[in-house]
Amino acid sequence: MTNLADTDIWYVSVRLPRGTRVTYTFTRDEDLNAAATSFDSAAHLAGRTVDQYNPKTIRYPAPDWPSPWGRTVSLLDLAPTDPQAGRSGRDGASQTTVHELRSSALGRSARVYAYLPPGPAPSELTPLVVLFDGWELANIGAVLAVFDNLIAAGTVPPFVAVMPEPGEHRMVDFSFSDD
Structure with a gap:
């Protein structure tokens, strides 16, 4: 992300195809290429937060089944409709x-x-x-x-x-x- 000069605003622009659906979180700046002995992955994952300005979030189903990205993640959804709509079932359903x-x-x-x-x-x-x-x-x-x-x-x-x-x-x- 890039800091907008003289502000506390950070931004990034990414071109994505229509229909993209991904989750994301924010975390502090870390050197992900650091040697395994010096990188604390648990602290890194614990430091992730959802986008407070995005009302679309996904909460993982059970406390003992956390996502590597955090218990709750933000959703970027450029898909045109409900993801299950349009499931075609040829000769019966999958x-x-x-x-x-x-x-x-x-x-x-x-x-x-x-x-x-x-x-x-x-x-x-x-x-x-x-x-x-x-x-x-x-x-x-x-x-x-x-x-x-x-x-x-x-x-x-x-x-x-x-x-x-x-x-x-x-x-x-x-x-x-x-x-």
Whole structure:
């Protein structure tokens, strides 16, 4: 962000495509390239705040399931309508289920979202897509409607999507963790 000279106003301009939907928070200036031993990620995440001038906020579903970006985040929503509107259901509706899977490698359980396409039951030949941040994708990103619409348009073949939710373990899991 850039400070407007002689004021307490900070600004940034970013060109985004129509239909963009993202969450954001603010935090103090940190050197994110600092060595792991000198960067306090917990303090960094705890220091994040929502945009007090944006009435659109998302509150994460449970206290034990925090977002890496904060318990409450601001929403920038350039999407034209409700994200679930327009879900086409070809030969029936798609299904999304949530599972709690135990990982012996991680030593804990993880929530995993599973998307099954509309139409006949998938087979072992059905393509698999793996994406991270399941709750965010399903509830903020409108990815389920995107999946349905891509399949209905024939842009992609029907596929199964598996979307693990790392929750509060995201920083460790995605920082070259051996586990």
